[in-house]
Amino acid sequence: MKGRMIMVAALGTALAAPVWAQKPAADHAAHHGAGEAALADGEIRRVDKDAKKITIRHGPMPSLDMPPMTMVFQVKDPAMLEQVKAGDKVKFQAEKLGGAFTVTRIEAAK
Numbered sequence: 001m002k003g004r005m006i007m008v009a010a011l012g013t014a015l016a017a018p019v020w021a022q023k024p025a026a027d028h029a030a031h032h033g034a035g036e037a038a039l040a041d042g043e044i045r046r047v048d049k050d051a052k053k054i055t056i057r058h059g060p061m062p063s064l065d066m067p068p069m070t071m072v073f074q075v076k077d078p079a080m081l082e083q084v085k086a087g088d089k090v091k092f093q094a095e096k097l098g099g100a101f102t103v104t105r106i107e108a109a110k
């Protein structure tokens, strides 16, 4: 019984946040270079594949009006979670999609 309740709760969370499903605009901007300047520095602290979330310690992000901090992001594409691991230094772009801060692009920092 208890296990079943937890499963239902997890499902509810997933359904409430399909943020990557509703936005073509960011991809469009990225293709045209508008996203280039918005790439922020970050270091991966934690990757949660079950929740499709990623914790990043990031530098200043003017586009989101954020000072440096460590925070949890959703990811636009779950495949992003396979590209990085805790401890990786990255460059990434995030946007507020459907009320949730979401990583829309991520790459290894050189």
Ligand SMILES: [Cu+2]
Pocket (backbone or CB within 6 Å): 058, 066, 067, 068, 069, 070, 071
């Ligand atoms: Cu932040």
